[in-house]
Each structure stands twice: as C-alpha cells, then as structure tokens.
Amino acid sequence: MISLRYWAKKIYVGQNITFGCQVSSYYFSRGVRWAIGWKNGSHILVKEALVNDTRTSGPVQWFRRNINSLVVTADLNLTTIGCYAPVWNTSEWKSQNVTFAVLPSIAPKILGSAGVEIIEWYVNDTNKYIQCSVFGDPVPSVTWKKDDKFWYKYFRSTSNETSLTSRINVTRVSYGTHGEYVCTAKNVGGIVSKTYKVLVHGNFYIQCIVYPWSIVDASHNKIMTFYLYNIRGNRRSYASLNFFTKTFVFVESRQ
Numbered sequence: 001m002i003s004l005r006y007w008a009k010k011i012y013v014g015q016n017i018t019f020g021c022q023v024s025s026y027y028f029s030r031g032v033r034w035a036i037g038w039k040n041g042s043h044i045l046v047k048e049a050l051v052n053d054t055r056t057s058g059p060v061q062w063f064r065r066n067i068n069s070l071v072v073t074a075d076l077n078l079t080t081i082g083c084y085a086p087v088w089n090t091s092e093w094k095s096q097n098v099t100f101a102v103l104p105s106i107a108p109k110i111l112g113s114a115g116v117e118i119i120e121w122y123v124n125d126t127n128k129y130i131q132c133s134v135f136g137d138p139v140p141s142v143t144w145k146k147d148d149k150f151w152y153k154y155f156r157s158t159s160n161e162t163s164l165t166s167r168i169n170v171t172r173v174s175y176g177t178h179g180e181y182v183c184t185a186k187n188v189g190g191i192v193s194k195t196y197k198v199l200v201h202g203n204f205y206i207q208c209i210v211y212p213w214s215i216v217d218a219s220h221n222k223i224m225t226f227y228l229y230n231i232r233g234n235r236r237s238y239a240s241l242n243f244f245t246k247t248f249v250f251v252e253s254r255q
Helices: 215-220
Strands: 002-006 016-023 033-038 043-046 060-062 069-073 078-086 093-099 106-110 117-122 126-137 141-146 149-151 155-158 163-172 179-187 190-201 204-209 223-230 236-242 247-251
Touching: 002 078, 002 093, 016 078, 033 093, 043 078, 069 078, 106 179, 106 190, 126 141, 126 179, 126 190, 141 163, 163 179
Parallel strands: 117 190
Antiparallel strands: 002 016, 016 069, 033 043, 033 078, 060 069, 078 093, 106 126, 126 163, 141 149, 141 179, 155 163, 179 190, 204 223, 223 236, 236 247
C-alpha cells in the first residue's frame, strides 16, 4: 500500500537524491510525512515546506504534496528515509523506510600529462582523434569546448563504473580543425579540465600557372593565379597574387 523509491544506484556525499512515496488513495488520506534518520540514531520529521537542518550538508526540500517527493542532499551520516501516511478516518499512521549507505566521492582526474597537450597534424590527414580519459567516483560527466564554444561532436563511452573515455573524431583534417579543445570532467566531488592544442600544418609547392601568361604578362595584368598542391596529399587549392595591392589570397579547395 506504500511504495518508497529513490532514483540512484549509489548515493554519494553532496549528491541530491530524490525520494518518491506512492500511497493507495483508497486506504490513506492525503498528505504524507517524511522522516530522516542519521547514524547516531536521531531522526527528524519533515512537516514544513522547507527544512534546513545543521546535520545535513544542504537543505531538505518538500515538493508538492500530491506528488509526495523529497529531495535530500546526502552526507556521510545520513542512513534512513521514511515515508508516513495517515489511514482514512483513523488516527493510525503507516510507514515504510529505506536504509542505505552514503559513499565518499572521488574528485575527477584526467589521465595523461599535466598542462596543455600539443597535437600536430597535417592538412588532409584522416581518421584522427582527441581523447580524454577520465577517472572519478561517481563517473564524471564530460563536456568539450573548442575555442571557448561548446562542442557537441564527440563520442562518449564508459569503460567501467569509475572511468570514462571521451573522444573527438576528425575524419579529415582541415585548417578549420586548428584550435584549442578543452575537456571538462565534473561530478559531485569536483571539476577538472585539460586543454589540447591542435596545430595544423600544410606544406605546399607551386604546381603550375593556370593562365597562359608569362611573368611579365602577370605583372602587367596585376594578378597571377596558380594552383597549389599539398605535399602530403593530392588536395588542390587555389591561390592568387595581386601585384597591384600586394596581397596574396589563398582558398582551400573543397574537392
């Protein structure tokens, strides 16, 4: 007639845990009450909309009564949550309790060398990736930023209960791949970040002049246009040299 549940496989210090108490409307009247117990045997009964208690690391919150939910910020001394419901037309109360252990959390740590990690690639390199391996308990959540903007194109895989590997896959390297990528790991124990600086190189040589001008013709017409080829691949790019404005324009080919 009373079902008391909470939505967490494990409970850690500093974690907000939601408890739900479902009671039969045919047997109980409206309005449940919550009891909170600690290791030393003390208990409190939650009656008000919001209770601040010095024995917890955060507030105990009472949501709408018809939903019968309670959110508790756990600490190491918390052991028991109880749900009490009044029986219709009597002074009797029925209850159900859940007992659990609150575990200490382990702050996240990113494996690998400290400081900024330099990664060097060449234009047209294929199947490259940036990998961020994280350890912590509970398993941290990971977010990425590229040049201070959130980056959502990453792959996430959990290897076990306390570690996680997240990577950004690059199918083909271009000049747009260049930048600073920041991996941030977070759990209830803390937050940590690591920066990966990607440098993209491109070695080119002049393959031919497109238009049948001589150097004199090119100078006379103010603009010389030619193709460039990457030494490490066959990707063709377009460039033009303007003698009049003394500017050089390079456009990477999308072919």
